[in-house]
Structure formats: structure tokens, C-alpha cells
Amino acid sequence: MKKNSLYIGLIALFMLAISSCSKDDNSPLLLKDAVAPELTGVTTDALVITEANASEVAFTMTWTDPQYGVDMADKYDVQMDVVGNDFASAISLGTTTSNSMEITNAVINGTAAKLKIPFATPTDVEFRVVASVQGEGDKTITGVAPINSNGMTANISTYEVIINYNKWYVPGDYQVASNYGKDNWAPENTRTVIRDINSDGKYEGYIYFASAASFKITSEPTWKGDNYTDDDGDGILKTDGSDTKMKEGGFYLMKVNSKNLGYSATKTAWGVIGDATPGGWNNDTNLTLDPVSHLWSVTLDLTAGAIKFRANGEWTLSYGDIDKNGKLDQEEGNNIAITDAGNYTITLNFTTYPYSYTLVKN
DSSP: OHHHHHHHHHHHHHHHHGGGOOTTOOSOBOOTTOBOOOEEOOOOSOEEOOSTTTTSEEEEEEEOOOBOSSOOOEEEEEEEEETTSTTTTOEEEEEESSSEEEEEHHHHHHHHHHTTOOTTSOEEEEEEEEEEEBOGGGOBOTTBOOEEOOOEEEEEEOOOOOOOOOEEEOOBTTTTTTTSOSOSSOTTOTTSEEEETTSSSEEEEEEEESSSEEEOEESSSSSSSOEEBOTTOSSBOBSSSSOEEEOSOEEEEEEEETTTTEEEEEEEOEEEESTTSTTTTTSOEEOEEOTTTOOEEEEEEEOSEEEEEEETTSSSSEEBOTTSSSBOBOOTTOOEEEOSOEEEEEEEEOSSSSOEEEEEEO
16 A cells, blocks of 8 residues: 555656656656745854764754655755855765754764864854655655755854775785785775765775785775776776786875776876975976885975975876865865975875875974
């Protein structure tokens, strides 16, 4: 009976929407005259989050059911993003089939870190609920477009946390020779990993190969998960095939899209550039890689001005520091200011995330 009601409801939904669909339109149905859920319950007070109050409930969000014109079960995704971003980088706080959700300070704090909101800096964030039609077995009906609630804003100030990003692992015959540990083919090695840094299924990380090598990419720190290879070099991972080959040693930026299994590995050599450097904005001063610590460094004279870091003498891959907190980013206007001329040692660290640098005057 429940299954029949679901099918009847779906037929009604499509009848409601069909008048607005063209013959060749394959996009999700937008339901005519559908009413979005109304969100309430987000605090209007400034929210100062600390380690001491992290476990406390910040607020309880509630919302009304969307109105489709027929009675259907709903599934809700509660999302957060920075105000002004129009939820383009929204991160889910959780899903539910009820009409409310308690949001703890810890959840907001961790989400803010993933959104790269500077800690201890009051920032306006926005919350919304995205309603979708729930089918049998808790599956979302993808043929019907989700409906977004109104957004609600809160001002938050967070504390710094170490984020435990989702990881994929890169075991291979290179791990011992490249100073990553005592065992090769060790998926449990947490130093040879790529991370889902934006919680969007796109993994990246820098890994050093002392020489040509063979490896695989695993979704778990064991061989019991999905084990991937790109043995044919077409840039698409698959679970059947021989080992992936790295044809030459180097310091590689490895990227994997877990949704379409796209894969790439770009060899990098790092330099510093800018009007504070000897080469100005036209010529890089090269950094040197330590094959044991996997850190890049250089000692050089700097004048008052600005610097940035880039790979392979090109602007395709570059970093600066817009927040002036020692963490590398790829934001616009992120030049690193040098106000005091002198001799400096610069170190780049791509072994953990966020990637970071130090600038020490000698």
C-alpha cells in the first residue's frame, strides 16, 4: 500500500510539472506553484564558539514542510555557507526526514574551518534547508528538483581546530625509498595520502617519489576497500588492472575526483617570485626540496615589497596568504607583504593540510 501511494504521488507530481517542461528538457522537474519550506530558529545573537562550549547546542533549526500539491515524504539537507556566496560552496551539516535539527557549536566550528573561515574572526554565515522528495528505501527522487528554504544569517567567531579530512591512500613500492616509512605497499601509511579538502569528493595532496615507481590508490587504509589504478594512463581510475606507473621521480600534486574517478599527477618544482625578491615579478628564485622531510626551502635577501610561491615557473599553480596566518591559499589578492628588508629563510610545507609556510629573518 505504501509503495502504491508513492507511485500515485509521483504521477501526480509529474502531472503538476509537465506543463512547464519542454519536450527535449532533461533537467529535473520544477513543480509549478510549489511552496518552499520556511526556516526558523537560527540565533540572531553573535555566536562565540570556544573549545569549552563546543559540545553545547547553538540553536535548534525548524522548518515547515514544502507544499507540492500532493502529500509526499520529504528529506532535508541542512546547509551552511558564508554570506554573499549564494551557497555556491555550501557544506551539509546533516540530513533528516524530520522538521528540525539541533546544531551544536562543534558542528558549526568544524564546518567553518572547512569553509576556510579564519578562526577568532567574526564572520556572517548563512543557513538553509534543501528539501527533496524521498522515495522508497530512503532514496531521493532525482527527477524532481529540490526546493530551497529561505536563508537565515548568524554571526560566528570560531576557534582553531585540526580538521580530520576524509582521505584516500597511495601505497606503492616508493614509500621506503622516498622516506615515508619502513614498509612499501602500506595503505595504512597516513603520510602518503590525498585529502578531500573541500568536502566535495575532490581529493588532492603532494607526494614525493624518489624515482620511477608503481602504486595504487585506495579508498581505505587497508586493501579491503576500493583499490584503483590508472594503468593505461587515460586519466580515469578503475578497479581492475595492473599498478599505476610513475615514470620518473619528483614531487607530485595528485588529484582524484571520487565522483567521476578522474585522476591527474602533476610534477612540481617550487619557486618564490615578487618585487621583494632578486628576480622581481619576472624570474623565480628556486626553492630546494629536502628528500627526507619533504619540505621546500631557500635562503635569500628580500627587500620591502611582496612575494608569492608558484610551481614550474608558471602561474597555473600558485599560492599566497590572504589571511596573513602562515597558511597558503589560492585567493585573489593574496600577495605576501614584506615590510622589513633583510636575509630570510623561507620554508614551504605541503606534507599536511592546510599547506603552510614560514618566513624567518636571519
